Amino acid sequence: MGSVTWKAYVKYKFLFLLLLPAFVYMIIFNYAPMYGVLIAFKDYSFTKGVLASPWVGFEHFHKLFNASTNFTRILRNTVVISGLKLIFTFGGAVVLALFINEIRSTAFKRITQNISYLPHFLSWVIIGSIMMEMLSPSSGVVNKIIEYFGGQPIYFLADKYWFLSIIVVSDIWQSVGWGSIIYLAAISGIDPQLYDSAKMDGAGRARQMLSITIPCIANVIAIMLILQVGSILNAGFDQIFNLYNFKVFEVADILDTYAYRVGLENGNYSLSTAVSLFKNGIGLALVLIANKIVNRMGHTGLW
């Protein structure tokens, strides 16, 4: 048996040679950190290394779920921010696709699509910088407009009542156009005969949208929705990290930003890893469940 396999390996040595670099890379850069997750159950010290650091069991998790770390607040913020994005950005993308589909002028359609995809190509450092400049209480255009109408300048990014609105608006600005692509593609796949026969039956455009377009893309919407719910613990590190500050931690601090501060700013490697492990573990379970549901519905999900 062993020699047969060995012969096969020799026979396909060229293919294995091609596989080798990526394989070795994966083992080092992706699997070694998975082993490093052990430090969530240890008291990690750099001089001892992962293996020799003493085991502490679930102590870091106890510390984490302890009220003093504000863990409920962090978890709540994560879910609230994800949920808001699910309602506004995800829902907005569906509505946008339906609206774009109703446009008859192809030139207007194309221009709208091209403009709406653009912000997807900018990083959150850039978008965060743009927000900082536009929302600045002393020089930003938004506050200048407020002042023009006689209002007082608002420090949007340092105000916990405004911060979430800024998060949602900037997320829509960046992603709504890009998110609509998949629904537009689904709409373009609808059989035109359906619309023709509906027209013969006297259905207007509103009727056609409600009775043909929406039911035909409902599957795609459902799949995207379930997958989105599966990643609810990803509230968007890049965005929050580039927009938040300590004044808005109460509403803005999410699992990922907390793990960053605890780990890289305070040097509490074990506790930070426990946060990541909690997030990745729950996240993985949610994705698996979501995928199962999609498969149940008779679709190919992620696999």
Next chain:
Amino acid sequence: MRKQPLALFDIFNYAALSVLSLSILYPFVYLINMSLSTSAGLYSRDFALFLWPEGFTVEAYRKFLSMNYVYTGYAVTLFRTVAGTALSLIVMSAAAYALSKKYLPHVKIYTTIFIVTIFFSGGLIPTYLLMRNLGLLDNIWILVLGPMVNAFYLLIIRNFFMGIPEELEESARLDGAGDFRIFTQVIIPLSLPVIATIGLWQAVNHWNAWFDSLIYINSMDKHVISVHIRRLVIEQNAAMNDQLTSSLASVQKKNMPSPESIRAAAIMVTIIPILCVYPFIQKFFVKGVMVGAVKG
């Protein structure tokens, strides 16, 4: 009769989409106006700037480009984009080709090993500790190596390879081509669409990447440009601000740009390359969304 409410809907629809487009474009217009305004113009209007610049000067751009680390920042960003994308494509397409062969021994196990990494990762600190143990901290190659193999992209390339008929390879083999020639002269040329798409994804990822530079790099001259922009605009870093206020001090004498203009210019300089290539790459990305939607 039935036409009436529909026409109303059309008007509303065109208006709503126009408002969306304008609100996506306006921040760029605003930044351009801010970056081109003279400080005298800005202070005279108390920064109330809406549709056009107050005065006209390119001094803000000149000042930004003369700031410390701007050139090294762009050099590092360009380096990681070019080297990172090239290396990533070579390594990933080679492995994707091997994994596309169903007869390869244990191919399912190898494929699964790649797939697992899409759904589970060690997380921030274990990865950071690995990089430290590998001695890669403060080394610009970490920016190239960190995102080199992406299992999701690799599977997309593999799926494309799987669609290439086996007969093409067999006839090339009959013509006397060896394994290496078949891969480089039959498979790769046929797969240029998918390789170009993945290459563009990786290039944009590299151009925009900042977090790895922020946490792994210590030396100022090895950071990517985004980290410097972050320090300048978001952190309003003291050392950066000193460079800005030194220009503010000379405002009264000469027509020097205000810090707001310089920050706007900094953002614009980083956006402009993306705006320039955007019309050409956009189509690839839109197609890519569909490629990504086809799972295997």
